[in-house]
Amino acid sequence: MKNEVQVKGKFHYRLIGWKYSIWVRLLLFLLLALIFYMSLYVKLVPQVYDIQLGAVSEKTIYAPRQIENAVATEQAKEDAAKRVQPVYRVVNLKNDALIDAIYDKLLQINVDEEVKFDDKVSIYRRVIPQLISELENQSVKTLRNSGQYNDSLLEQIQQGLAEQQYQLPEEAFFKLPRLTKEDLTAMLPVTKDIVSKLMNDQILDAQTARAKVAELVNTSNLTKNTSRELVTEIVRAVITPNKFFDQKGTDDARGQARESVKPVYINKNDVLVNVGDVITEEIYARLDNLELLKDKANHLPQLGLAILAALLSFVVFMFVRQSTLPITYNNSQLVMLILIFLINVAGMKIISLGQNMDYPYIGYLAPMALGSILITILLDAPLAFISSVLFSLMASIIFNTEHMLLFDFRYGLVSLVICFVAVFTIQRASQRATILKAGLMISFFSMLTITAMMLMEDQFSQKEAIMSLSFAAAGGLLTVVFVIGLLPFFEVAFGILSPLKLVELSNPNHPLLRKLLTETPGTYHHSVMVGNLSEAAAESIGADGLLCRVGSYYHDIGKTKRPSYFIENQTNIENPHDRIDPNLSKSIIVAHPRDGVEMLKDFKMPKPIRDIAEQHHGTTLLHFFYHKAVKQAEEEGADNGIREEDFRYPGPKAQSKEAAIVGIADSVEAAVRSLRNPTLEQIDSMVHKIIKSRLDDGQFNECDLTLKELDTIAKTLNETLLGIFHSRIEYPSELASKKTGT
Template sequence: MTQNEVSMGSKVNEWLTGWKSNLFVRLFLFFLLILLFYFSLSTKLVPKTYDIEPNTYSEKTILATKQIENVLATKEAKLEAAQKVQPIYQIISFKSEQLIDILFDKLLQNNASADTVLNFEEKVSLYNRVIPETMLDYVDAFVAGLEKNPQYSTQLVQEIKLKLLDQQYKIPAETYYKLPRLSESELNNMEPIVKSIVSKLMSDPIIEVQGTRNKVTEQVNSSDLSTSVLREVAQDLVRFSLTANKYLDEQGTAEARDKAQELTKTIFINKNDAIINKDQLITNEIYEQLKSMNLLTDKASYLPRLGLLLLSSLLVLVLYLFIRQSKLSIRENNSQLLMLVIIYIVNIAVMHIVELGVNLDFPYIGFITPVALGTVLIMILLEAPLAWVSTLIFAITASIIFNNESAQLFDFRYGFVAVVVGYASVFSLNQTSQRISILRAGIINSAFSVLSVVILLLLDNHYTIKETTFALSFAATGGVLTAVLVIGILPFFEAVFGILSPLKLIELSHPNLPLLRKLLTETPGTYHHSIMVGNLSEAAADSIGADGLLCRVGSYYHDIGKTRRPSYFIENQSNMENPHDSIEPSLSKSIIMAHTREGVEMLKEHKIPKAIRDIAEQHHGTTLLKYFHHKALQKLGDSGSQLAISEEEYRYPGPKAQSKEAAIVGIADCVEAAVRSMRSPTMEQIDTMVEKIIKQRLEDGQFNECDLTLKELTTISKALREALLGIFHSRIEYPSDLKE
């Protein structure tokens, strides 16, 4: 292998071991979150486009992405409503009786008094001119009166005038030759008959007067007029006096139809309704609708994509800034960030799986979504503050993913329920010690989900029994489903990421587990020592904000290697000789040091998580076995040899503590053994011993590879002294006891 290959291999190994704190890996994971939000929400916020042309047949059914007006259907509905409006007519009496009076007055005047002035031909000519003019003058006067009446529109008045002139009866020429020959008595007899017939015929609505004029002959023939001449003249005068009295009000009709169109409700194409079905002809109207919804490939707008990208970036930015400003361990740990990304993927994937059933005939099926799944996993596997901000992000995504009925971008109902159940889960899981706690949290989740749904239904005030039943049932099921999924998924994260959740730690601390039972039965002294170390280390860890539960459980297993040769460890040597008295110091050293390596091997065999194995391997660090080193030096001196024995030969192989928890367990282990070896320790002795041990380890460089600070070491020292005083208080010699 060349030098370049070796160099490259070392760089790869360095990168693989340092990826948990690598900046580029961190940025990539945040970018992955942006992609997750973008693609998971794109189906709801970015319309799918189609490459189609008008006057062709659609190859697939295209659904509306939002609620829009169905222009074609609305237009047809308005036209239909307008067509149902009947034409509006106005009944306006022409007052033909007055016209008859004027005509007969002229006839009487000219026939009676003009005999000496006008001859016969002149009278015929006079009537031929005067009678039509009389009608025109009467029509003008009648129309002028209508124009002064605000009830009638100008258009209607003009229509009446045109119709009166249009339907005016033209008296035959022979009738004008008959009129001059009528006597005064004949005219007086004829006038009431003409009035009566006109009044009778005009009593009915008349649109087209010609039909009414056809009835005149019958009416006149049944009158009292005796001669045919009188009847013929009467018929023409009646026809001349008859007019239409029912007129179409075109303006009023148009206004009524316009109002009917205005009152016609707009027809909408709702979200997820079919705009066009498969194999349906794409008309120009349908094409325009697709165009208006940006569903055409060549007309698609990129603004929704830009908006979604900004929204996705904003959500991730909120998460990034929160993590950056916090003091959470995820701030520097890419392994935890990767786990957070996977939790987000799982939670959003579950939302989409449930969303597939939204189109089924089950109202509010979205409430069955275990939307708090991600919150609960983050609460258990990571830290509570991260669960708070993630709940808000999950609520926003839920309000988008389940937005199928609203015309808005977000359906606040699902977001509201997600916030309520998320925060309820955070509160209910504040202290999680058993897996049954998750089920209890699921029940609490269901209760608050039902409560939030009840609030929404009461505020809406438009719900049916069916909708209420489904909504409450789904809400109650969602909480239980959350608990079931968390219990099922949790082991995956614990195994893949080596996560020691509080639940897993509690399980590992059960005394009936094989290793702990072996420790208790075969090395009772070591077991008791481990329990004491657990109490001390937990108190010390809690005092500086480290993982106290991990310290306790790690202490239970830290000396498991002593079960291989229990009699070689002093805490197990009751009523027996110390075997180290009869063997070489070098062999004693090997036996004592082997317990860390052998303990790690035993823990690996029983698949105990790495964090506990690390504590077992690192709790002694590279400390010196002073007793056996001194014994070896003394023996060497007694033999008169001038050879020196290096301290390195009698130091533990390490490694030094890599975490606060491993360092704390190592301190507690040494302190407990030292104090236990003291006979009737006093308060001053305990204080001195604790400070001495911590100082020696600090000077020996045992804390160089973990991030314990001097301030934290001071806090740990104080916590250990308080815990030891509580344990050994009955043995402390007070002044009165010393005097005795």
């Protein structure tokens, strides 16, 4: 095969290029060492500057640790006061009393037959607005007497009530006198109910609440249009604002905000001097206090850091070199590993920027187990354990706040514990909920480890304990967020088919599986059975059982293009192959792997799934149609030029254990299903016959299945079939009974 080569005795082929170049591999490990060096440089190499008083700075100087900034503190207080939102107070204005007063007045006047209609109209035109004003004034007076409200707020309340008072329309005064006692009795509870609902909300603008009245009235039990119309107007008149601006409360809140502002510090890594700034006495003194002024720089720490970075990279190199994983020779996976290292270290570096006097324990917030989880899911658990040790070592340096020590064992220990816990929790993840479980476990064990250290030191304050445990708890959740966000990127960018992705693809609601179920139910059932068989067989030899199961679900998806030409879908219909030429039948049958691959490509299915669909038949012979063609040629007296090669699947042969196992399970399931009442001996014979036939046909020549593994697969398939077809299997004792007639 062009541009392909077999590597380390394995039976699969790989393209020659940068992915397998030893020089690219060397550069990648050098890049990893550079990442280690740069990420630890600030912590392990003291930064000093040759600065003269009155000179112009030639570079930007950053603070190596925290120092107070009085000017910025005052500005922060002003900013805090500006950020305070206006304070509003919600008051109870006793709108129910106003409703009762209005309805009492209506009932009193309407039942008085001596009062003329025009007089009633005039009375209502004068009395109702007066009732509203009086009740509002009484409410304000009650609030003033309570002593809970300041004068400026009471003035705002009175002004707001006056400005937003509702004026009843003139036609309402002519309709009110016509209301009967029964009408008023029906209207009163509806009015109270609607006003109660609306006034339960905080109302700053009464007009907004009044706009909702008509809808609420229309859904009430009032049947008369006049009653509905007048209830609408009365409710609008009763509705008032109940939320008012409190100037004094706002001023007090802003004062408290100013007082609550803590001193502002020039944090670590903040700019002290910009390029081109003149070094004033204040700046010079600040640099001197931070020990940034020295005559000579010491280069020995750089050399020590370079050696340390080389050692860390060498540890990864030696483990990868001795591994049996594809990362041993696949530079693409090595790039992914380095990218995970970079992301994990970047996360720790970003969190370390927030370390200061107020939050010295913010390092526990860092997603230190992020890299371990990603490596476990995407690469390998043992590699994740080695990486966890390196992450822990780097965390103890990055989050070290003790200038006299190179390492802070607290962060290293916590990181080591949570990384190991994450690997143990996630290594057999089969659904994304497991990631959340891992996050909770990270939070719990991080808090547990911190608690243990604090109890042993016995020199911690309540504030330190609360901060440390809070950051630790949040760190586990932050790790979950980043893992869930980054995992799809790695799966797509590097073509990784993780267990979590496989579980998603196994969802019966996937469009292709729904298509398979609705259009070819027989093939769907066959695929599910093949999935059960292949998963058990794969797990028995240490192959990827989940990949086999999901690959089995999709391996015959190509049959949906011509479902009636496959026997499992020929329920109560004539076999169309009986009426067509065997060459045409052969073309239809062998096309389903190719059709399946095209359909899977259209749905952007991962390559391992497509490979199983393409390779599960390998280059096996279609015995039935081959012999049918030979027999037909003999009957027609034609020259028997029929070749076996013309009746074989196009292949390729299985390139992986998983593809080979699915192919075996596919043939075994179809063969056993054809037996009406299978016996244990028939099943065992059938399984071994199929495996031997494929072995003799060279179908396993390009995958790394051994004879021992094939024997294990056969035993596992027998056991699984025994469970699946248990009720149909005839046992030897039953056969003997039939023969003896007992």
